[in-house]
Amino acid sequence: MQNIDEEIGFRLKARRYELGLRLEDVVKNTPIDTSTLSRYENGQAEPSFIYIGLLADRLKLSLDYIYKGKLDETEEARNELYSCFEECLKLSIEDLNALTRICNNFIDLKYFNEAADRKTRRAVKR
Numbered sequence: 001m002q003n004i005d006e007e008i009g010f011r012l013k014a015r016r017y018e019l020g021l022r023l024e025d026v027v028k029n030t031p032i033d034t035s036t037l038s039r040y041e042n043g044q045a046e047p048s049f050i051y052i053g054l055l056a057d058r059l060k061l062s063l064d065y066i067y068k069g070k071l072d073e074t075e076e077a078r079n080e081l082y083s084c085f086e087e088c089l090k091l092s093i094e095d096l097n098a099l100t101r102i103c104n105n106f107i108d109l110k111y112f113n114e115a116a117d118r119k120t121r122r123a124v125k126r
Helices: 005-019 022-029 034-042 049-059 063-068 073-088 093-126
Strands: none
Touching: 005 034, 005 049, 005 063, 005 073, 005 093, 022 034, 022 049, 049 063
16 A cells, blocks of 8 residues: 555656656746655655645646545546647647637537527427
8 A cells, every 4th residue: 555655646746747747847946856856756755735735736736636636526627628728739720720610610509409409498388
Protein backbone atom coordinates (compact mmCIF):
# COMPACT_ATOMS: atom_id res chain seq x y z
CA MET A 1 0.00 0.00 0.00
CA GLN A 2 1.30 3.45 -0.90
CA ASN A 3 1.82 6.09 1.73
CA ILE A 4 0.12 9.47 1.40
CA ASP A 5 3.23 11.13 -0.06
CA GLU A 6 3.42 8.50 -2.80
CA GLU A 7 -0.30 8.89 -3.57
CA ILE A 8 -0.02 12.68 -3.78
CA GLY A 9 3.11 12.37 -5.90
CA PHE A 10 1.45 9.92 -8.26
CA ARG A 11 -1.52 12.25 -8.81
CA LEU A 12 0.77 15.25 -9.41
CA LYS A 13 2.92 13.36 -11.90
CA ALA A 14 -0.06 11.81 -13.70
CA ARG A 15 -1.67 15.22 -14.15
CA ARG A 16 1.59 16.78 -15.34
CA TYR A 17 1.91 14.03 -17.96
CA GLU A 18 -1.74 14.44 -18.94
CA LEU A 19 -1.16 18.14 -19.57
CA GLY A 20 2.08 17.43 -21.45
CA LEU A 21 4.15 19.58 -19.10
CA ARG A 22 7.79 19.22 -18.12
CA LEU A 23 8.97 19.68 -14.54
CA GLU A 24 10.38 23.04 -15.61
CA ASP A 25 7.00 24.16 -16.95
CA VAL A 26 5.23 23.43 -13.67
CA VAL A 27 7.72 25.15 -11.38
CA LYS A 28 8.34 28.19 -13.57
CA ASN A 29 8.02 31.43 -11.51
CA THR A 30 7.49 29.55 -8.26
CA PRO A 31 9.82 28.99 -5.31
CA ILE A 32 9.77 25.25 -6.10
CA ASP A 33 12.70 23.83 -8.04
CA THR A 34 12.57 20.87 -10.41
CA SER A 35 14.43 18.50 -8.10
CA THR A 36 11.97 19.26 -5.30
CA LEU A 37 8.97 18.64 -7.57
CA SER A 38 10.59 15.40 -8.71
CA ARG A 39 10.94 14.30 -5.08
CA TYR A 40 7.26 15.16 -4.47
CA GLU A 41 6.20 13.18 -7.53
CA ASN A 42 8.23 10.16 -6.44
CA GLY A 43 6.89 10.22 -2.88
CA GLN A 44 10.30 11.05 -1.44
CA ALA A 45 9.22 14.34 0.15
CA GLU A 46 6.01 15.87 1.45
CA PRO A 47 5.07 19.23 -0.06
CA SER A 48 3.97 21.99 2.27
CA PHE A 49 0.38 23.13 2.06
CA ILE A 50 1.47 26.35 0.35
CA TYR A 51 3.40 24.44 -2.30
CA ILE A 52 0.48 22.06 -2.80
CA GLY A 53 -1.68 25.13 -3.46
CA LEU A 54 0.77 26.40 -6.07
CA LEU A 55 0.93 23.01 -7.74
CA ALA A 56 -2.85 22.61 -7.67
CA ASP A 57 -3.19 25.93 -9.46
CA ARG A 58 -0.55 25.08 -12.06
CA LEU A 59 -1.99 21.63 -12.72
CA LYS A 60 -5.64 22.74 -12.56
CA LEU A 61 -6.48 20.35 -9.74
CA SER A 62 -8.46 20.74 -6.55
CA LEU A 63 -6.84 20.19 -3.18
CA ASP A 64 -9.48 17.54 -2.53
CA TYR A 65 -8.28 15.58 -5.54
CA ILE A 66 -4.61 15.96 -4.65
CA TYR A 67 -5.15 14.75 -1.08
CA LYS A 68 -8.00 12.27 -1.53
CA GLY A 69 -7.92 11.33 -5.20
CA LYS A 70 -11.57 12.21 -5.70
CA LEU A 71 -12.92 14.39 -8.48
CA ASP A 72 -16.37 15.88 -8.31
CA GLU A 73 -18.45 16.05 -11.48
CA THR A 74 -17.66 19.73 -12.00
CA GLU A 75 -13.94 19.10 -11.79
CA GLU A 76 -14.16 16.11 -14.12
CA ALA A 77 -16.01 18.23 -16.67
CA ARG A 78 -13.48 21.07 -16.24
CA ASN A 79 -10.55 18.71 -16.73
CA GLU A 80 -12.16 17.22 -19.83
CA LEU A 81 -12.73 20.72 -21.18
CA TYR A 82 -9.09 21.67 -20.50
CA SER A 83 -7.93 18.52 -22.30
CA CYS A 84 -10.15 19.28 -25.29
CA PHE A 85 -8.92 22.85 -25.37
CA GLU A 86 -5.29 21.68 -25.28
CA GLU A 87 -6.00 19.39 -28.25
CA CYS A 88 -7.70 22.23 -30.15
CA LEU A 89 -4.57 24.33 -29.78
CA LYS A 90 -2.75 21.76 -31.91
CA LEU A 91 -5.15 22.21 -34.84
CA SER A 92 -4.53 24.39 -37.86
CA ILE A 93 -6.64 27.53 -38.28
CA GLU A 94 -8.59 25.84 -41.09
CA ASP A 95 -9.37 22.85 -38.87
CA LEU A 96 -10.37 25.17 -36.00
CA ASN A 97 -12.77 27.02 -38.32
CA ALA A 98 -14.27 23.72 -39.48
CA LEU A 99 -14.66 22.55 -35.88
CA THR A 100 -16.33 25.85 -34.98
CA ARG A 101 -18.84 25.41 -37.82
CA ILE A 102 -19.59 21.85 -36.72
CA CYS A 103 -20.13 22.95 -33.11
CA ASN A 104 -22.37 25.83 -34.16
CA ASN A 105 -24.43 23.50 -36.37
CA PHE A 106 -24.71 21.01 -33.52
CA ILE A 107 -25.88 23.74 -31.14
CA ASP A 108 -28.37 25.06 -33.69
CA LEU A 109 -29.67 21.52 -34.28
CA LYS A 110 -29.98 20.92 -30.53
CA TYR A 111 -32.03 24.08 -30.05
CA PHE A 112 -34.14 23.24 -33.11
CA ASN A 113 -34.86 19.76 -31.73
CA GLU A 114 -35.70 21.16 -28.29
CA ALA A 115 -38.08 23.71 -29.82
CA ALA A 116 -39.71 21.02 -31.97
CA ASP A 117 -40.03 18.77 -28.92
CA ARG A 118 -41.72 21.56 -26.91
CA LYS A 119 -44.11 22.26 -29.81
CA THR A 120 -44.95 18.55 -30.06
CA ARG A 121 -45.63 18.30 -26.32
CA ARG A 122 -47.94 21.31 -26.49
CA ALA A 123 -49.80 19.77 -29.42
CA VAL A 124 -50.22 16.45 -27.58
CA LYS A 125 -51.63 18.22 -24.50
CA ARG A 126 -54.41 19.80 -26.58
